[in-house]
Amino acid sequence: xxxxxxxxxxxxxxxxxxxxxxxxxxxxxxxxxxxxxxxxxxxxxxxxxxxxxxxxxxxxxxxxxxxxxxxxxxxxxxxxxxxxxxxxxxxxxxxxxxxxxxxxxxxxxxxxxxxxxxxxxxxxxxxxxxxxxxxxxxxxxxxxxxxxxxxxxxxxxxxxxxxxxxxxxxxxxxxxxxxxxxxxxxxxxxxxxxxxxxx
Amino acid sequence: xxxxxxxxxxxxxxxxxxxxxxxxxxxxxxxxxxxxxxxxxxxxxxxxxxxxxxxxxxxxxxxxxxxxxxxxxxxxxxxxxxxxxxxxxxxxxxxxxxxxxxxxxxxxxxxxxxxxxxxxxxxxxxxxxxxxxxxxxxxxxxxxxxxxxxxxxxxxxxxxxxxxxxxxxxxxxxxxxxxxxxxxxxxxxxxx
Numbered sequence: 001x002x003x004x005x006x007x008x009x010x011x012x013x014x015x016x017x018x019x020x021x022x023x024x025x026x027x028x029x030x031x032x033x034x035x036x037x038x039x040x041x042x043x044x045x046x047x048x049x050x051x052x053x054x055x056x057x058x059x060x061x062x063x064x065x066x067x068x069x070x071x072x073x074x075x076x077x078x079x080x081x082x083x084x085x086x087x088x089x090x091x092x093x094x095x096x097x098x099x100x101x102x103x104x105x106x107x108x109x110x111x112x113x114x115x116x117x118x119x120x121x122x123x124x125x126x127x128x129x130x131x132x133x134x135x136x137x138x139x140x141x142x143x144x145x146x147x148x149x150x151x152x153x154x155x156x157x158x159x160x161x162x163x164x165x166x167x168x169x170x171x172x173x174x175x176x177x178x179x180x181x182x183x184x185x186x187x188x189x190x191x192x193x194x195x196x197x198x199x
Numbered sequence: 200x201x202x203x204x205x206x207x208x209x210x211x212x213x214x215x216x217x218x219x220x221x222x223x224x225x226x227x228x229x230x231x232x233x234x235x236x237x238x239x240x241x242x243x244x245x246x247x248x249x250x251x252x253x254x255x256x257x258x259x260x261x262x263x264x265x266x267x268x269x270x271x272x273x274x275x276x277x278x279x280x281x282x283x284x285x286x287x288x289x290x291x292x293x294x295x296x297x298x299x300x301x302x303x304x305x306x307x308x309x310x311x312x313x314x315x316x317x318x319x320x321x322x323x324x325x326x327x328x329x330x331x332x333x334x335x336x337x338x339x340x341x342x343x344x345x346x347x348x349x350x351x352x353x354x355x356x357x358x359x360x361x362x363x364x365x366x367x368x369x370x371x372x373x374x375x376x377x378x379x380x381x382x383x384x385x386x387x388x389x390x391x
Contacts, residue, residue: 129377148381
């Protein structure tokens with residue numbers, strides 16, 4: 001599957017052929033850093049001064065690289081497809097190889113960053129438990145009621161939350177049985193067939 | 200067992216044969232216990248067999264009797280405690296016996312009713328699950344990962360609610376493993 005680059009995008013990336021491959025390498029590193037930690041406009045000015053070009057060109061070049069990386073990583077395009085897509089830009093072979101390496105080295109991490117943007121529910125982080133025996137309450141004395149207190153830790157993006165819950169021994173066993181059934185389902189032949197064939 | 204003056208007065212009125220004859224007393228006792236155990240039962244007020252008794256007095260006695268019953272269940276009072284309280288309220292032996300028999304009959308049900316009045320964290324009643332295979336989303340294509348969506352049904356003071364969360368297979372295994380640890384500890388605790 002080929003990447004389709006817009007005219008504007010091609011123009012922005014065109015800047016890269018005017019500079020040294022070492023500079024392109026540096027831009028690549030900056031692009032990945034920006035993807036991981038957010039962009040920092042001051043870097044553009046420093047680089048623009050050193051290269052004696054407008055900071056806007058530098059910005060376009062880096063952002064063009066960032067977009068190239070995210071699009072290729074999102075689609076998980078193969079090496080061959082990436083090379084063919086980049087051919088359109090008319091870069092030197094050295095530059096093409098550099099871009100390919102940048103893509104291959106960083107695509108796993110870029111995909112991880114992108115997947116955090118996708119809609120999701122809070123996910124399981126940890127479970128703590130405690131066994132108690134209730135002896136009395138305001139309404140009734142002389143009790144012997146075993147209970148299990150649970151603390152369910154959930155994570156939603158950067159937010160961590162903990163819910164305190166309670167259950168009784170019989171329900172605990174029922175929960176275990178039900179969730180074990182869920183786990184067993186993944187090993188069923190139906191699921192295995194689907195997982196094997198949709199790749 | 201400590202009882203308030205109002206409760207004692209109510210019980211004394213109930214003991215009085217000029218207010219409650221034997222038949223009315225028996226019916227009253229039955230209806231009083233019934234009103235606690237099955238809330239949709241017949242009400243003491245407006246009961247056809249008790250219409251001849253003044254309604255205000257009836258209401259007072261009913262409150263006194265039910266308070267006494269609940270206090271007895273709460274404290275797990277034995278026969279001698281119940282009997283001595285009733286005798287203090289001038290109950291005749293026959294009435295003490297009638298009352299105590301009903302008390303014994305309904306004690307179990309009343310105990311479970313009282314034990315369900317509880318402040319506690321939301322009580323988990325069930326777990327529902329869904330197994331999905333994510334193919335792609337708007338940000339990443341070719342995800343190809345299975346994931347579980349778990350929904351824990353909880354109840355608190357009659358109101359039910361849900362906790363929804365997702366997890367991978369490894370995370371679900373971790374969750375089930377920890378629950379099994381808790382269950383094993385429970386078993387060991389009950390055996391020792």
